[in-house]
Amino acid sequence: MSWSLSIGRIAGTDIRLHITFILFLAWIFGANWAAGGASQAWDGLAFMVLLFACVVAHEFGHIFAARFFGIATPDVTLLPIGGLARLERISEEPREEFAIAIAGPLVNVAIALILVLFFGARPDLGALTTIDSTKVAMVDRLAMVNLFLVLFNLIPAFPMDGGRVLRALLATRLGYARATEIAAVIGQGFAFALGFIGLFSNIMLIFIAIFVYLAASSEAHFVAIRSMAHGVPVSAAMMTQYATLTPDADVEQAVELLLRTSQGEFPVIDDAGRPVGLLGRADIVRALKERGPNARVADAMTTAIPTIGNRYHLEDAFRMLQEKATPAVAVIDAAGRLVGLITPETVGEMMMLREALPKGASFGPWGPIVRT
Numbered sequence: 097m098s099w100s101l102s103i104g105r106i107a108g109t110d111i112r113l114h115i116t117f118i119l120f121l122a123w124i125f126g127a128n129w130a131a132g133g134a135s136q137a138w139d140g141l142a143f144m145v146l147l148f149a150c151v152v153a154h155e156f157g158h159i160f161a162a163r164f165f166g167i168a169t170p171d172v173t174l175l176p177i178g179g180l181a182r183l184e185r186i187s188e189e190p191r192e193e194f195a196i197a198i199a200g201p202l203v204n205v206a207i208a209l210i211l212v213l214f215f216g217a218r219p220d221l222g223a224l225t226t227i228d229s230t231k232v233a234m235v236d237r238l239a240m241v242n243l244f245l246v247l248f249n250l251i252p253a254f255p256m257d258g259g260r261v262l263r264a265l266l267a268t269r270l271g272y273a274r275a276t277e278i279a280a281v282i283g284q285g286f287a288f289a290l291g292f293i294g295l296f297s298n299i300m301l302i303f304i305a306i307f308v309y310l311a312a313s314s315e316a317h318f319v320a321i322r323s324m325a326h327g328v329p330v331s332a333a334m335m336t337q338y339a340t341l342t343p344d345a346d347v348e349q350a351v352e353l354l355l356r357t358s359q360g361e362f363p364v365i366d367d368a369g370r371p372v373g374l375l376g377r378a379d380i381v382r383a384l385k386e387r388g389p390n391a392r393v394a395d396a397m398t399t400a401i402p403t404i405g406n407r408y409h410l411e412d413a414f415r416m417l418q419e420k421a422t423p424a425v426a427v428i429d430a431a432g433r434l435v436g437l438i439t440p441e442t443v444g445e446m447m448m449l450r451e452a453l454p455k456g457a458s459f460g461p462w463g464p465i466v467r468t
């Protein structure tokens with residue numbers, strides 16, 4: 097579920113529009129139509145298309161900088177507050193992250209300079225509130241909007257470029273995970289301030305604030321888990337004591353297991369011990385309602401259970417949990433037999449235990465905790 101749609105490719109990077117960007121365009125068009133009729137609405141839309149081009153140019157600033165450091169860039173998503181170029185990996189090298197983050201706003205600085213030097217634009221930041229007014233010349237408005245993009249993107253909050261610049265600067269002294277934590281807290285502070293200002297001025301600000309807040313939390317959470325899971329084999333973290341079901345068992349047996357164990361999801365394995373599906377609490381309830389207690393497990397289960405080899409790293413299992421939005425990842429041995437499960441709860445428990453350890457203590461396969 098990505099809430100965005102693809103509109104084409106440039107230099108091998110997929111361009112996607114986020115639903116909120118489309119709503120934003122519609123809102124601009126509608127507001128202009130209401131204020132000044134059709135001609136103003138089309139003028140407003142033309143301006144938005146040019147603005148859109150500037151946002152794309154901004155994103156390609158990031159994209160080309162990332163490629164310079166050998167990072168692939170599969171797609172870019174456009175949001176009302178700018179764009180998000182997805183990088184295959186985020187550089188944990190502060191100097192690289194800094195360069196990639198700053199490259200976007202620098203493109204807008206360059207565009208504004210070109211508009212001023214060669215097209216006689218006279219941007220007036222004080223007139224930002226009239227940015228969609230057709231009384232102001234198009235070049236002036238474009239120069240203004242580029243400066244606005246620079247300022248807005250440099251707000252020190254994830255997912256804005258300023259958040260990454262801030263993290264890169266902090267990471268040169270504090271280490272990546274700690275720098276992310278601090279940058280996320282600062283970003284959430286900004287989100288609160290933004291939302292508060294939005295209450296008294298512009299409702300769009302409140303939406304942006306919510307978005308920024310959520311992005312900051314998920315970035316911090318993600319980096320914390322990744323730094324913990326880094327280099328840990330899946331077999332060291334997986335759950336190995338759990339009840340299983342066979343495809344031929346009936347739902348009544350599943351109900352008994354559900355009551356007798358604390359499990360909410362049961363892996364379904366065939367005669368050879370290979371995972372063929374997953375039966376969750378919701379599946380059991382649905383099967384009981386629709387088919388009664390004698391329904392077969394095979395007919396009630398979800399067959400799309402992601403599997404991972406036991407020699408892989410926890411990082412990979414965690415990524416699968418996230419990307420596939422699945423309640424569990426099945427860990428299999430070389431013969432394809434189920435040997436363990438990784439669930440969000442296991443990952444959560446590991447985080448909790450690690451947090452509880454005293455500084456410098458080591459625990460299981462995880463090296464000593466370095467809190468900087």
Ligand SMILES: [Zn+2]
Pocket residue numbers: 154155158178179200201249256257
């Ligand atoms: Zn950017």
